[in-house]
Amino acid sequence: MPIDGWLADDLRRYLLEVHPFGSARRADYDPNAPLFPGRYATGETLPDGLTQDAIRPERATVVDPEVRRKNGTADRRNATYDPTATCIRPAPSSGYKWSVPINPGNIADHYFEPALRAVGLPHSRWHDLRHTFAVMSLSAGEHYMQVSKWLGHASYVTTLNVYADYIAENEGGKQAPLTRPLAEPATKHLVPHRGSNVVQFRRRSTG
Structure with a gap:
């Protein structure tokens, strides 16, 4: 694209x-x-009765031999393995895990939401970025069939049904590049949060 x-x-x-x-x-x-990093989970809590040494990443079921059910069998808990997180090793100070791609839920909570708060925007879903891209592209004159391919729609009809109101009258080719989006930091009504979890596109000057 x-x-x-x-x-x-x-x-x-x-x-x-x-x-x-x-x-x-x-x-x-x-x-x-990966283009962008995953993130270590540092605040995970384990179910009652389980310890970290009972976790086995290669298994989806956690077995704790010290905890028994009424019938005498070992307690089993379902635990979905998340390759972007770890509860075995301590996370590095940066929190970024460059060995695996981003996890959509993880990046929405730790990157996208803090970025929205930083510029004073209301809560939005990570999926809403697809709609933003589609609306901006169609409004700029990009052909709806091309946008439909980029979005991965099974049919062009889906694109027309959802975005017909945003198709420019002179559609058929983007007339000019999209301008760089600018967002000024918000100074009012911010929810306090510790630090920033946003990966910077540019390194901060240390001089």
């Missing part, structure tokens, strides 16, 4: 200056590394 020049510049700068494995100039360059 083609992207506008300003976004290409931002992504290039992010890979060269921020991503730990994104620059071909470095010895640890990894072209197969």
